[in-house]
Amino acid sequence: MAWFALYLLSLLWATAGTSTQTQSSCSVPSAQEPLVNGIQVLMENSVTSSAYPNPSILIAMNLAGAYNLKAQKLLTYQLMSSDNNDLTIGQLGLTIMALTSSCRDPGDKVSILQRQMENWAPSSPNAEASAFYGPSLAILALCQKNSEATLPIAVRFAKTLLANSSPFNVDTGAMATLALTCMYNKIPVGSEEGYRSLFGQVLKDIVEKISMKIKDNGIIGDIYSTGLAMQALSVTPEPSKKEWNCKKTTDMILNEIKQGKFHNPMSIAQILPSLKGKTYLDVPQVTCSPDHEVQPTLPSNPGPGPTSASNITVIYTINNQLRGVELLFNETINVSVKSGSVLLVVLEEAQRKNPMFKFETTMTSWGLVVSSINNIAENVNHKTYWQFLSGVTPLNEGVADYIPFNHEHITANFTQY
Numbered sequence: 001m002a003w004f005a006l007y008l009l010s011l012l013w014a015t016a017g018t019s020t021q022t023q024s025s026c027s028v029p030s031a032q033e034p035l036v037n038g039i040q041v042l043m044e045n046s047v048t049s050s051a052y053p054n055p056s057i058l059i060a061m062n063l064a065g066a067y068n069l070k071a072q073k074l075l076t077y078q079l080m081s082s083d084n085n086d087l088t089i090g091q092l093g094l095t096i097m098a099l100t101s102s103c104r105d106p107g108d109k110v111s112i113l114q115r116q117m118e119n120w121a122p123s124s125p126n127a128e129a130s131a132f133y134g135p136s137l138a139i140l141a142l143c144q145k146n147s148e149a150t151l152p153i154a155v156r157f158a159k160t161l162l163a164n165s166s167p168f169n170v171d172t173g174a175m176a177t178l179a180l181t182c183m184y185n186k187i188p189v190g191s192e193e194g195y196r197s198l199f200g201q202v203l204k205d206i207v208e209k210i211s212m213k214i215k216d217n218g219i220i221g222d223i224y225s226t227g228l229a230m231q232a233l234s235v236t237p238e239p240s241k242k243e244w245n246c247k248k249t250t251d252m253i254l255n256e257i258k259q260g261k262f263h264n265p266m267s268i269a270q271i272l273p274s275l276k277g278k279t280y281l282d283v284p285q286v287t288c289s290p291d292h293e294v295q296p297t298l299p300s301n302p303g304p305g306p307t308s309a310s311n312i313t314v315i316y317t318i319n320n321q322l323r324g325v326e327l328l329f330n331e332t333i334n335v336s337v338k339s340g341s342v343l344l345v346v347l348e349e350a351q352r353k354n355p356m357f358k359f360e361t362t363m364t365s366w367g368l369v370v371s372s373i374n375n376i377a378e379n380v381n382h383k384t385y386w387q388f389l390s391g392v393t394p395l396n397e398g399v400a401d402y403i404p405f406n407h408e409h410i411t412a413n414f415t416q417y
């Protein structure tokens with residue numbers, strides 16, 4: 001009997017041990033640190049006076065500890081002088097957090113965002129999940145600046161989220177978790193229990209949905225949502241029933257970094273905090289030490305990859321079955337490009353061969369978006385965009401990053417989200 005009790009106790013001890021262990025043994029092993037430094041340097045070096053001033057990059061470099069102080073300064077000044085009228089609520093939220101992480105006063109940006117969020121309502125009662133991504137960023141930023149004034153805004157947001165039934169999106173769920181966790185942690189003492197139970201309930205709901213997206217290999221959603229999901233799962237006051245093996249996820253991401261999947265600076269900005277044990281909730285606590293440059297240990301160069309001069313053929317279809325009855329089209333072209341070219345080169349070559357394939361792009365934080373093909377343009381009000389597919393599977397990278405293989409069938413399909 002006593003033996004059995006002891007056995008049970010040791011079992012309990014073992015499980016308790018492993019659950020804390022999964023959290024703490026989750027940091028990047030020191031042998032792999034140069035790999036992480038390598039992508040951080042890549043991200044920081046993407047900052048130039050002509051590049052898109054990306055607040056997510058400033059947040060990531062400040063959370064990680066910046067190496068390139070010139071880039072840090074340049075980006076800080078670019079963001080300080082950005083015109084508030086050109087920014088969406090999500091971009092304002094990111095810019096406020098970015099300036100805060102550089103120990104700068106975001107000035108009137110906070111009150112402007114506050115006013116905009118007081119008037120916020122979802123575009124429709126059943127808006128698509130990603131419509132909550134920008135508002136989550138806004139609430140996260142406002143929560144860090146003035147949580148008490150943000151309370152009514154966050155309550156309305158949480159209730160809308162709870163009522164929404166559109167398909168779940170991991171990136172958005174993660175950002176909403178960060179925003180509502182910030183609010184949850186700052187509920188004023190002595191206020192009604194209602195706040196705690198509302199935020200708690202929504203957090204429980206979202207975190208459960210994020211856990212459902214944890215794959216056997218550790219990836220949460222897809223590789224580009226994993227960084228944000230890791231942040232969410234590591235801060236939430238409402239852990240899910242399904243256990244999360246953080247080490248497995250970290251190892252998988254390190255592997256993907258080795259495969260070169262994180263070269264887009266924005267993809268690095270979204271994964272780096274998690275690899276450094278940081279989250280967006282740490283932004284107000286960043287300490288800005290006096291300028292002294294630290295040199296990172298970098299990975300030994302693997303040398304240039306296999307360069308093959310041969311060409312590949314890509315089958316490229318543009319399909320619009322949505323807009324302008326007399327404008328419907330479904331055209332296919334075979335394009336020959338140098339092996340290893342990104343998809344953008346295929347689009348350029350198609351356009352050169354046949355004017356019907358002409359296209360336009362817009363610059364964003366993730367790089368170039370294909371905004372128009374054959375005069376049919378994406379439209380936020382109609383929720384239309386050009387979706388890119390390989391066969392029938394949507395691509396998980398944009399045209400400037402994705403590298404097609406020989407005889408791949410790429411389709412640009414005009415569709416709705």
Ligand code: B12
Pocket residue numbers: 088089090091094130133134137169171172222223224225228264267270364365366367368369370371380385386387388389394395396397398399401417
């Ligand atoms: C919302 C959203 C969209 C919306 C954007 C429009 C809108 N009105 O909301 C729509 C549905 C159009 C969209 C399209 C695509 N998206 Co998207 N999108 C997002 C999401 C969930 C949030 C973006 C956001 O609101 N950011 C907040 C605001 C404040 O920041 P912002 O810089 O102003 O945001 C703009 C850019 O993010 C841009 N954008 C959105 N998606 C993409 C994708 C690429 C490749 C580029 C260059 C720009 C871009 O649109 C935003 C609004 O203008 C992110 C998730 C994430 N982790 O970032 C994925 C995300 C950025 N998208 C992604 C992808 C893959 C795509 C598509 C390529 C999918 C496809 N197969 O076609 C297409 C773009 C195709 C094209 N025509 O070039 C990936 C990018 C991964 C990568 N390594 O490149 C992400 C990270 C999702 C993921 N986890 O995989 N997207």
Ligand SMILES: *[C@@H]1O[C@H](CO)[C@@H](O)[C@H](O)[C@H]1NC(C)=O
Pocket residue numbers: 317319321330331332
């Ligand atoms: C468009 O063309 C492709 C390739 O020729 C074909 O497989 C597809 O069925 C067509 N789609 C429509 C809607 O006509």
Ligand SMILES: *[C@@H]1O[C@H](CO)[C@@H](O)[C@H](O)[C@H]1NC(C)=O
Pocket residue numbers: 313315334407
């Ligand atoms: C395009 O390539 C496909 C497969 O590689 C081939 O079957 C088709 O005949 C080609 N079409 C043209 C117009 O060259």
Ligand SMILES: *[C@@H]1O[C@H](CO)[C@@H](O)[C@H](O)[C@H]1NC(C)=O
Pocket residue numbers: 311336337338341345349
């Ligand atoms: C090879 O691809 C390039 C574009 O990358 C193109 O200009 C050239 O014509 C192609 N060569 C052949 C033989 O098709």
Ligand SMILES: *[C@@H]1O[C@H](CO)[C@@H](O)[C@H](O)[C@H]1NC(C)=O
Pocket residue numbers: 321322389392413414415416
């Ligand atoms: C292309 O878009 C149309 C219009 O939204 C949609 O009906 C169709 O299913 C899409 N095709 C693919 C392959 O996703």
